[in-house]
Amino acid sequence: MDALGFLADDGSGPSCSVTASGSEVSFREVGNGNAGDIEDISEVVHMVTEVLRSEVPGSPIEQRLENLGVTYTPRIVSMVLNRCFKKRHLGFKFFDWVRQVPGFQHTTETYNTMLYIAGEERNFEAMERLMAEMDKDMCLKDIKSWTIVMSSYGKARQISKMLSTFQAMGKSRYVAVDSKVYRTILRALCNSAKSELALEFYKDMPRSIEVGSDVFRLLLCCLARSDNAEAVLYVRDDMIKSMKYPEEYCYLEALRSFCVSGKLEEAKKVFQQMMNKSLANSSAFEILLRGLCKNGRMDKALQVMEYMKSKSCASSATFGFLIDGYLRKREHMKALELLQEMKEYGCVPLASSYTQLMQHLFAFDQHEAAYRLYEEMQENGIESDVVTITALIGGHVRNGHISEAWDAFRKINENGQRPTLKAYTVFIQELCKASRPLEALKLLKDMLESDFKPSEQIFDRIIFSLRYNHCLEEAINVERMRASFNSCSPREGLQCRTLDQVDYTDKLKKLSGSGPDGKERTLEFNGHPLYEDSDISGILPCDDTQHLEQEKDYNNEDVEQIYQILSSSNCWSSIQQALEMLSLYFTPNLVDAIMKRCKANSHAALQFFSWVGKRSYYMQTTKTYNTAIKLAGSAKDFKHMRLLYRQMVLSECCPTVDTWNVMICQYGNAGLTEMALETFYHMKQGGFQPHKATYCHLIMYLSRRKGRKVDAAIKIFHEMCHAGYMPDNGMVCTYLSALCECGMIDRAKSSVVLLCKHGFSVQAGYSILIRSLCRSDRMAEALSLFNNIEKYGCSRSTYMYGSLIHALLRRDRFDDAAAMLAEMKNLGIPQSTHMYTSFMIYYLGKRDVSKAMDVLKEMTDNGCEPTVVTYSALIRGHMAMGMVSEAWNVFQHMKLKGPVPDFETYSMFMSCLCKAGRSEDALQLIHDMLNGGIIPSAVNFRTVVHGLNMEGKYKLADSVLQSKWHLRSQRTFSGSLVANSCV
The missing domain is CATH 1.25.40 (Serine Threonine Protein Phosphatase 5, Tetratricopeptide repeat)
Incomplete structure (x- = not known):
């Protein structure tokens, strides 16, 4: 070489x-x-x-x-x-x-x-x-x-x-x-999964040409993966007859190809043939055993192992295969039992077996057990390799033992070994997850001096972690260093942008000594929130790189052109033909923009995602995978969402915390809180530390009525507080409301005390508690707390009065609400949109439109802008009194002058129209929703179909059902072409 x-x-x-x-x-x-x-x-x-x-x-x-x-x-x-x-x-x-x-x-x-x-x-x-x-x-x-x-x-x-x-x-x-040419072509055909071409090329190849055993192995595996068992047997037999390879070797390679490809039935047939020919040596048993273990057939694998024991041919390697099989199934207790069994049998465990067990124990937070395994390994005189020490480093960092991790890293050099690229990568990733970006930066310098070139994912992770911890100067320096790598070797890149230009020693000490509490204080001091508060349905950041300033490398016209092609037909073959005719150069940013543009037609977007991934020059990124996962999940196609995640891992795209956040949010939005919770725990087992956004969204999903799990929400809430993250007001409101609705008033009060102890605003905390008590019809407790609010260091506010007035009006206690309004005015506390809207709803419920309109006028005169809730209440009131044209006027006013109707407004108006015998008008609202980029729900369709059937418009109702299924097919991924490519 x-x-x-x-x-x-x-x-x-x-x-x-x-x-x-x-x-x-x-x-x-x-x-x-x-x-x-x-x-x-x-x-x-x-x-x-x-x-x-x-x-x-x-x-x-x-x-x-x-x-x-x-x-x-x-x-x-x-x-x-x-x-x-x-x-x-x-x-x-x-x-x-x-x-x-x-x-x-x-x-x-x-x-x-x-x-x-x-x-x-x-x-x-x-x-x-x-x-x-x-x-x-x-x-x-x-x-x-x-x-x-x-x-x-x-x-x-x-x-x-x-x-x-x-x-x-x-x-x-x-x-x-010569043979090099045939090797080159056969290798390329096999790597491109062109099994038929590879077979034909092999058949045409002169039998005097020797391409090497490695290419033969690649060819056999390629044919086995294509479900062409006959071709595998043909090549095997030809290798024996024409190429004069030993028969035993050729049968072993055929067996290996079927096992590697997961074709166990064919593998068993070959193995049986070897038994009949007395060719089944210990290597054959090991290959079969490994294939069974890799494919989760542990019952059959144990039978093979027992037979090998009876023939005294069990070895450390065969036990290692079984241990690997159990660990693949996440049954680490059985793997540990097997480790003990092999020692009793007289086999010394391999370093790889110890390493795999340590990795899984660390992943399940069983750090002490993993450390004991490492000590046992040392006592038995088994030399730890770089992979073992890398696993140990990852475990130390996850357990918060940073100094021990550095000691282990230095031990690599002391043992005469050299840290590998993987060792550097794992250590840097773990340090970033543990919010130790400056130490990761120090390690990056060591990595560059060792002449390793970091991947784009490593640069992204370090830059994101530095910005996350407000080390902006260092982040900019690393960005410049990354840019220099386009034209420099690692050493030259280090010389171009040396890390020594920035003194981060003091910052390192400061950050190393501070946990999340210190990090939150730093963020608050600088006036930069960790994440912007947003609605639960808001889009999460899809990738670390979204926080970086990226150059826009595409035109909006290109995005629109592809969108039109993807929307032009339901036939993928015609869409693909149109795409193939384009001369566009697809970049990850362009692909991401196209998929977001096609969110209403996620089926076509995901097919496009698969198609573009097969371009020779194109490579998917974490950002594009996150968007694809979000599209699949938003269409409730969770099977494909999980498939995309597995494909992402296999393609060596680095999943981030935001990848997990996206999946948690998709399950949560669908009310599948059990799945969201399970995903959260899997995320932590994988070594990812939840962000503030992860905790906030998960607690909100667990607290909502659909899929509510209050006990789990309480546990996650306390974990969030102890991690030092400060929740936003929306999450606190949802969480406290859930506690109050479940009668857990004392728990709600103690939660506010805990929040305030960790730095949450006392005024905001008790204001939200009063609102939560009001929303759960706990008026006595709410009024008692309000009357004694000064004892808690708070003052009466617009927010508190608004919550109380709204609750009193809902209970038809108009006089008490009016008295509270008068008290509010006497104290000089300004009125809010929320309070005015509450009075409007009350008057509309009493069918007094005139007074409701007077409240609206006073509201605008006092400078309070009506919200979507205000106008929605007006529409509902008009419809309740049969004033359909007036309701439409309000709706059109919203569309023209704002605020724009949201999903809740459309759903409410649709339901009111159907009840009023105006189902065809409700059908028009569905079309308006789609045109406005809002996806109608199954309940919306059901409401309209029921209304049309009640009015005797059966054909129209049937057409609405067809539209519903058509929309579902556009959003749900079921195309076999892409599904196969993702496996």
């Missing part, structure tokens, strides 16, 4: 390369040059590279290259191009410039280097242009040239272009196809 990893799979890269660090040149294929020549060439290459990478104002690169006075040879040019691998635009510039140098002509070697650079950048237009220039310059294309091009197409899954290149190469008289 050459130093830069040029086509490491098939060795098709350029012959001269540089090492990963870019500092040493490999001259293994240079020729017979002596050490002095090598040193001179290396110095020249370094000089040219420095000119290319440096920027001098007013001095063009071309001029500075000419001033060097270098005599360029193909060898020097190829080596310079290799040095430009991570700054590919400079490579293109140098390649074109050196062509103009007198006496220089590009060779196959320089073209091959440039072809590889273009292919890695997936700049296929440039790659094709280079191939054409080779023909124009009469430069011979060798086998490496063709292989580089085919490999680049294969990696991008542009199969047709790859096969066309293969055919073009076959027509060349100067190139003989």
